[in-house]
Amino acid sequence: MTNSPSNQPPEDLRRIEALLQIVARLRDPQRGCPWDLKQTMRSILPFTLEEAYEVAEAIENDDMPELREELGDLLFQVAIYARMAEEQEAFSFEDVIEAICDKMIRRHPHVFGDVRVESEAEVRANWERMKADEREAKHERPHISVLDGVAQALPALVRAEKLQKRAANVGFDLDDLSHAVEKIQEELRECEETFAAHADSTERVHELGDLLFSCVNLARHLGVDAEQALRAANHRFERRFQRIEVCLRAAGQVPARSQRAEMDRLWEIVKQEQH
Structure with a gap:
């Protein structure tokens, strides 16, 4: 007996079911795709991270058609993991x-x-408290760290901010914005001292890491997302340098060490154009 339209599942549920059927077919041992069958959760992890960044790029570009497509790609990742x-x-x-x-x-x-x-601040406080309760419930040991659960795989800037927020929630934080600025100045001096002393590479890595960590702290006190701020800076640099390349080509030149002075001059002009 054929079901009447009233007995059909809603259209959105049918579409989700269609996605799951596609994934199941791709993973079918007899009729599936050899590439998809070969994959594991670990092997597709880099693709998942790439898809998440492509979603972020579409949002930053205010590109709704691209965002729709990238969200679909990300949803597919969820479906295949499941x-x-x-x-x-x-x-x-x-x-x-x-x-x-x-x-x-x-x-x-x-x-x-x-x-x-x-x-909204009270909502955030409640949210963090509930997350802490959930983390504690997941662990059998009586004493857990407030830093537990901050994923190691996060981008370093994102993870630094999350660690700092966790510590700040229990009162371990710089007092205000001026102290955050002073901390950066302190870490920068230590970097300069390390470089002047010709320290080994490990010590240089540590000091530079401390400086970057302090920059994230400043961003947090400013209410700025450090990862997004750096992504925006990358985009600005990319656009400005590409504009320099266009200007050089128009003059019959190409980027080169011999064109350093001209590139510096054009950079200042482009900064004013794209301010």
């Missing part, structure tokens, strides 16, 4: 959906429960 987990009888795509729905409801008691909040 499929691999299901093959191992670990969990399914439905389990992933259930877990995130439960988490969002649990972490928003001011929306789905009877908790009252007065500000």
Whole structure:
């Protein structure tokens, strides 16, 4: 007997099911794709990170058509991870959906429960407290670090900010913006001393790392996302240098060490143009 339209699942659910069927076919041992069958969670991890950055780039460029496509690529990554987990009888795509729905409801008691909040800051405080409770519940040992759960695989700037926020939540933080600036100046002096003393490469790495960590601290006190700030700086440098290349080509020249003075001159002009 054919189901009537009223007995059909909603269109969005059918589309999700279609995605899961595509992933299942790709991973089918007899009829699947040899490349997809060869993959493991670890082997596709770099692709997942790449897709996440492509989502970020589409957002930064305000490119909605590209964002739609990149979000689809990222969703596919979730689906194929879930499929691999299901093959191992670990969990399914439905389990992933259930877990995130439960988490969002649990972490928003001011929306789905009877908790009252007065500000966005109070929401953030409640969120961090609930996350800490969840981390503690996951561990059997009685004493855990407030820094537990900050993923090692995060980009270094992102991880530095998260570690600093965790420490700041328990009062371990620089007092204000001026102290953050002073800390950068202190770390810069130590870098200069290390370079002047011709220290070994390990010590130089440590001192430069401390300086970068302090820069993240300053960004945090300014309310700026350090990772996004550096990405924006990369984009600005890229656009400006490419403009220099255009100017040089128009004059029958190319970027080269012999053109350093001209490139410096053009850089200042381009900075004013693209300010």
